[in-house]
Amino acid sequence: xSSTWTHGIKLTLFGESHGNGIxxxxxxxxxxxxxxxxxxxxFTARRTAKxxxxxxxxxxxxxxxxxxxxxxxxxxxxxxxxAVIHNHDVKSESYRDIAALARPGHAxxxxxxxxxxxxxxxxxxxxxxxxxxxxxxxxxICIQILEQVGVQIGAHILSIRDITDRxxxxxxxxxxxxxxxxxxxxxxxxxxxxxxxxxxxNDARLREDSVGGVVECGVTGLPAGIGSPMFDxxxxxxxxxxxxxxxxxxxxxxxxFDASAHYGSENNDPFIAENGQIATKTNHAGGILGGISxxxxxxxxxxxxxxxxxxxxxxxINLKTGENTTISVHGRHDPCVVARAVPVVEAAAAIGxxxxxxxxxxxxxxx
Numbered sequence: 584x585s586s587t588w589t590h591g592i593k594l595t596l597f598g599e600s601h602g603n604g605i606x607x608x609x610x611x612x613x614x615x616x617x618x619x620x621x622x623x624x625x626f627t628a629r630r631t632a633k634x635x636x637x638x639x640x641x642x643x644x645x646x647x648x649x650x651x652x653x654x655x656x657x658x659x660x661x662x663x664x665x666a667v668i669h670n671h672d673v674k675s676e677s678y679r680d681i682a683a684l685a686r687p688g689h690a691x692x693x694x695x696x697x698x699x700x701x702x703x704x705x706x707x708x709x710x711x712x713x714x715x716x717x718x719x720x721x722x723x724i725c726i727q728i729l730e731q732v733g734v735q736i737g738a739h740i741l742s743i744r745d746i747t748d749r750x751x752x753x754x755x756x757x758x759x760x761x762x763x764x765x766x767x768x769x770x771x772x773x774x775x776x777x778x779x780x781x782x783x784x785n786d787a788r789l790r791e792d793s794v795g796g797v798v799e800c801g802v803t804g805l806p807a808g809i810g811s812p813m814f815d816x817x818x819x820x821x822x823x824x825x826x827x828x829x830x831x832x833x834x835x836x837x838x839x840f841d842a843s844a845h846y847g848s849e850n851n852d853p854f855i856a857e858n859g860q861i862a863t864k865t866n867h868a869g870g871i872l873g874g875i876s877x878x879x880x881x882x883x884x885x886x887x888x889x890x891x892x893x894x895x896x897x898x899x900i901n902l903k904t905g906e907n908t909t910i911s912v913h914g915r916h917d918p919c920v921v922a923r924a925v926p927v928v929e930a931a932a933a934i935g936x937x938x939x940x941x942x943x944x945x946x947x948x949x950x
Contacts, residue, residue: 586709588827590820591942594721594934598667600706600713606667607717609653609724611941614661616728618654626723629765629926630715638769638784638919645671646716664724668716683903684910688891695902712829712920715927722930725937734936738800738929739764740771740921741884743780749773751801753837753866756880761801770925788918793890795830796921798928800883802870802936807861807878809939816874817881820939824931825885830920833886837869852879881936885928892916 587595592612598605624647631646646668653664682704685692690710694702702708726736735758741748748771751760764770771777780796787794810817822834842850845867852863863879870881892912899910917923 588824588934589938590815590823590935591938591940592725592934594718596714596717596721598670598714598717599703599708600670600711601708602670602703604667604669605714605717606648606665607721609664609721610662612653612659612661612664612724613728613941614659616659616731617657618659618724618727620657622727623720623723626726626926627716627719629770630719630923632917632923633768638781638788638917638922646720648717648720659724659728666717666720668720670713681910681912683901684908685899685902686891686910686912687897687899688888692900692902700902707829710829712917715828715924718828718934719927719930722927722933725933726929729933729937729940732940733804734940735761735803736800736929736933736936737761737763737765738770738798738925738932740769740777740780740925741797741799743796743919743921744783744794746776746779746783748776748780751799751880751882753869753880753882754864756801756803756882758803761803765925765929769922784919787889791894793893793916793918795887795889796919798885798887798921798925800885800928800932802881802932805870805876805878805881805936807876809936809943810871810873810875811943812874817871817876817935817939818874821883821932821935824935825883825928828885828924828927828931830887830890830924831885832888834883836871836881836883838867839869839884842867852877883932885924887921887924890917890920 586597593610595608627646648666648668651665651667653660653662689707691704694710706713729736739748741750764772769777769781784794818836825831825834850867852865852868855862855864863877866879868877869883870877870879894911894913896909896911899908900906901908
């Protein structure tokens with residue numbers, strides 16, 4: 584199924600943006616793992632749009648999950664963990680006049696072809712970024728399980744358009760730095776850069792336009808030797824989840840495309856022995872060699888396109904008549920999705936890392 588992912592653990596997402604609700608089912612989780620629901624709520628709230636925040640959508644959902652199964656007395660049962668998030672702040676009338684028009688940059692046209700016109704077009708339906716709410720919920724659970732075995736995950740906005748934040752240290756990435764941005768309203772390491780990014784987003788909004796950017800994510804504490812070569816590598820696993828986030832158009836690991844401009848002598852990471860542990864002096868590989876963890880921080884970057892829903896008039900076609908026409912998309916949309924996407928990237932990375940560990944080490948994870 585297109586909305587089911589499996590590698591060690593199994594995740595299914597369901598629902599539509601303007602339907603009764605959205606949700607997720609997680610299967611093959613380790614049993615007996617404590618889940619702090621208050622901490623989980625705080626994590627998912629990072630993705631939720633805030634009232635009065637001009638850099639995000641005006642649609643405000645509480646995103647409080649109703650757990651149907653899989654948690655008992657505060658711990659995972661090991662059986663399918665299911666939760667639903669009910670939609671409340673829905674205004675479908677915004678889509679009534681453009682239901683037959685293919686919004687540029689959206690999956691309206693391709694979804695119409697794939698499902699013979701039977702798909703729900705309101706707010707993008709199942710293609711909507713609204714589905715990142717249950718994805719974030721699932722990942723928040725995985726993050727708590729990983730933290731119990733010493734694995735930490737964090738992310739920040741690396742760039743908005745041409746404005747950049749400081750990058751994570753590639754070798755000595757501390758938990759303090761890894762988690763710092765996630766504790767802020769606008770998740771950057773350098774607040775001065777963050778102010779410029781906010782101004783850029785608001786400028787695009789006032790121009791009836793939008794901007795994109797890049798999220799950088801780090802994983803620390805993952806032991807060396809986790810993963811597999813060829814088609815089951817850590818890069819493969821994480822990419823399959825990250826590309827499931829709407830608006831993601833690129834994923835890179837370590838130096839990524841920049842490595843192609845270097846000599847091998849510059850790109851190779853020399854191995855060293857320190858205090859009985861094997862490490863590398865540098866980390867151009869981003870903590871992964873041959874699809875397998877090296878024990879160094881895993882570093883990845885995720886590129887997000889500009890939000891396609893903009894109120895500027897654009898050319899399009901009528902899906903019912905096939906005729907040329909124009910469209911102006913109104914309603915409530917993020918002028919930039921990147922800030923709210925930071926915890927979503929963390930969540931996707933956590934699902935993939937936990938899945939790799941479960942697949943290799945069994946359901947009962949020990950340090």
